[in-house]
Structures are given as C-alpha cells and as structure tokens.
Amino acid sequence: xxxNIMHTTVIEGMGKGARGWFPVAQAYVSYDHPxxxxxxxxxxxxxxxxxxxxxxxAVELTLDSARSLVAALQTALAKADEFESA
Numbered sequence: 098x099x100x101n102i103m104h105t106t107v108i109e110g111m112g113k114g115a116r117g118w119f120p121v122a123q124a125y126v127s128y129d130h131p132x133x134x135x136x137x138x139x140x141x142x143x144x145x146x147x148x149x150x151x152x153x154x155a156v157e158l159t160l161d162s163a164r165s166l167v168a169a170l171q172t173a174l175a176k177a178d179e180f181e182s183a
Contacts, residue, residue, distance in 0.1 A: 100138065102128040112144045112154040119152040121145060131157040 104126045112121045121144040131139035132155075140163035146152040158166065 100129045112152065114152040114154055116152065119146045120148070122147040133157060
C-alpha cells in the first residue's frame, strides 16, 4: 500500500550530480515504496535544482539508516553551534 507521505522544504546548498556541482534549493523527504532499495518502504530524500529542474540527487534509506542519519546530523549541528559560539 502506498503511504503518500511527503514533505518539502526550501534549502540552500550544493549537490553533485552527473554534470558536476549544482545549486540545490529544495529537498523532498518521503516514506513510500523505493525505486531501487530492496525493501517494502523506504525514506527517500531528493535534493533538487528548482531553477532548471535538470539535476537531482536522490537517496533511499531504511528506517534504521534514516534514524542514524538524523542522529549524526543532530550531533554535527550541536558541535557546529558550539564552534560558532566560541
């Protein structure tokens, strides 16, 4: 069964695709049937160039891997905040 779980956020960054580096301005985070991961459902993250629509970086993760990524991001952000406030 499809979940239709999808969230979109505006971001500012760079991604590396087949044509090299490109600006990413939007991220789509979903939980649904994966295209390539051998699992019933997966967390999908797509980083998209909204200007041209020609470039994207996509990742499909298991729930455990997505949780590990969130924890690693939170740890890195906390350390970045400490660094920036010093």
